Amino acid sequence: MNKFLANLLLVFSLGLCALCSFQWVREGKLYQQINKLNEDVYKGKETIQGLEGTIKHDETEITRLDSVKNDLIQTVATNKQEIASLTKYSDKLEKEETSLRQQIESYKEAMQKANDSITRQNNDIRKQNELMKTLAAQRDEKVAELNAMIEKYNKVVTDFNKLQEDVDKQREAAENKDKEKEKKKP
Numbered sequence: 001m002n003k004f005l006a007n008l009l010l011v012f013s014l015g016l017c018a019l020c021s022f023q024w025v026r027e028g029k030l031y032q033q034i035n036k037l038n039e040d041v042y043k044g045k046e047t048i049q050g051l052e053g054t055i056k057h058d059e060t061e062i063t064r065l066d067s068v069k070n071d072l073i074q075t076v077a078t079n080k081q082e083i084a085s086l087t088k089y090s091d092k093l094e095k096e097e098t099s100l101r102q103q104i105e106s107y108k109e110a111m112q113k114a115n116d117s118i119t120r121q122n123n124d125i126r127k128q129n130e131l132m133k134t135l136a137a138q139r140d141e142k143v144a145e146l147n148a149m150i151e152k153y154n155k156v157v158t159d160f161n162k163l164q165e166d167v168d169k170q171r172e173a174a175e176n177k178d179k180e181k182e183k184k185k186p
Helices: 002-099 101-184
Strands: none
Touching: 002 101
């Protein structure tokens, strides 16, 4: 009978050792998973910070392009006013030409200068229009890039939230298991 009790005690001791070893292995794996999730969260935060920096940079670039566009619009308006005033002046010179035939050569030279100025202004307006089209295309590209980055940012945030929920669920599960173990302990 003593031998049976000793063997029984030995069997229970070995069983407890196996249970402890099993729990240590399981907890080691859980700690590895927690560390991996923490690394993933850290990488996600780094990515978010990088994207936020890019967004701020793009916003300042968009603001700068908008101010350049507004400056160009004001320049075009000023040029239109100048063209209108030069056109009126040209009409006046044509009317005076018929009445003052003696001074026709001097008026022709003045007219030529005015026409050259208008041509230069028209060329400037064409260049400015092309520049405005280029700036609008660049702005559109930046807006498209911003939209793409916002979509990436939203995806990262969604993935981060999902990871956070998974971590919370695992933590709750671990806490529940720990509570159950404590309840089972005598």
